[in-house]
Amino acid sequence: MQLFYTPDIEPAHPQYFLSEEESKHAVRVLRLEAGSEVQLIDGRGGFYTAVIHDAHPKRTILNITSVVNGFNQRNHYLHLAVAPTKNIERLEWFLEKATEIGIDEISLIISHRSERKEVKTDRLNKIITAAIKQSIKAYHPVLNEPVKLGQLLQQPFNGQKFIAHCEPRDKLNLRDELALQGRYLVLIGPEGDFTPAEIESALQSGFKPITLGESRLRTETAALEACFEINFLNRL
Missing domain, CATH: 3.40.1280.10 (SPOUT methyltransferase, trefoil knot domain)
Structure with a gap:
């Protein structure tokens, strides 16, 4: 599982652009390509699954395929x-x-x-x-x-x-x-x-x-x- 922290993501938007730092990590380090599936967390309980649309080292474009809200929320x-x-x-x-x-x-x-x-x-x-x-x-x-x-x-x-x-x-x-x-x-x-x-x-x-x-x-x-x-x- 390739997981990215995306605190500025909006659940209603079908696409998301990774930051330059995360894009470089995804493309240059992890060697991810178009079609690769990744997961995103927003720090507010949202867990997203996405597919890379354009694997650009400065601005990778993701298509959001599913969202889970309240992911593994604790009871206290x-x-x-x-x-x-x-x-x-x-x-x-x-x-x-x-x-x-x-x-x-x-x-x-x-x-x-x-x-x-x-x-x-x-x-x-x-x-x-x-x-x-x-x-x-x-x-x-x-x-x-x-x-x-x-x-x-x-x-x-x-x-x-x-x-x-x-x-x-x-x-x-x-x-x-x-x-x-x-x-x-x-x-x-x-x-x-x-x-x-x-x-x-x-x-x-x-x-x-x-x-x-x-x-x-x-x-x-x-x-x-x-x-x-x-x-x-x-x-x-």
């Missing part, structure tokens, strides 16, 4: 708010794997103990795009620009809100608290964890404290664990 909405790691490659790894597993929105939060306070999202979005193509997902996760934790706590969210932290306080298990097929927002802190004051602010903002197991996890591992658990519980 997951928003993870995670502190960027000092080593950006670890954040990139998390975004790739979380996208493959299933996630809808990611917020990068800056907290008191954050070791990285600036992030360029262009490259991160490219990693997410590559991951949806690799895992054949028609929905492109939203990656929000970095925001301070206090600002995120003030944003409205219609769903369950959780915070994972390492403080020795009573915590809940996701399997006991999760309302299935719902909407979820989970906070994951930096390597040094949230401060006690930040935890208290989150609790006062309606977040419930959760445990992700007995091990002390790195930021990106904790975020991926939360992503996996929520997806797994909603598949049962």
Whole structure:
């Protein structure tokens, strides 16, 4: 299967022109020719089948033959708010794997103990795009620009809100608290964890404290664990 990401495609149009970058990849790298069948995803749930009409390396023309809307749409909405790691490659790894597993929105939060306070999202979005193509997902996760934790706590969210932290306080298990097929927002802190004051602010903002197991996890591992658990519980 040759899959292309085409966020500007219009379902009602019978033809689509691949971008110059994608055209070059299709013709020069994949050696596709007129008559070759390809698949397209628009990042909004649309999965398209098309046939190459003109294999031009700068503007390949496709004839759309079928459209499936809501392709493999999941039964829940997951928003993870995670502190960027000092080593950006670890954040990139998390975004790739979380996208493959299933996630809808990611917020990068800056907290008191954050070791990285600036992030360029262009490259991160490219990693997410590559991951949806690799895992054949028609929905492109939203990656929000970095925001301070206090600002995120003030944003409205219609769903369950959780915070994972390492403080020795009573915590809940996701399997006991999760309302299935719902909407979820989970906070994951930096390597040094949230401060006690930040935890208290989150609790006062309606977040419930959760445990992700007995091990002390790195930021990106904790975020991926939360992503996996929520997806797994909603598949049962």
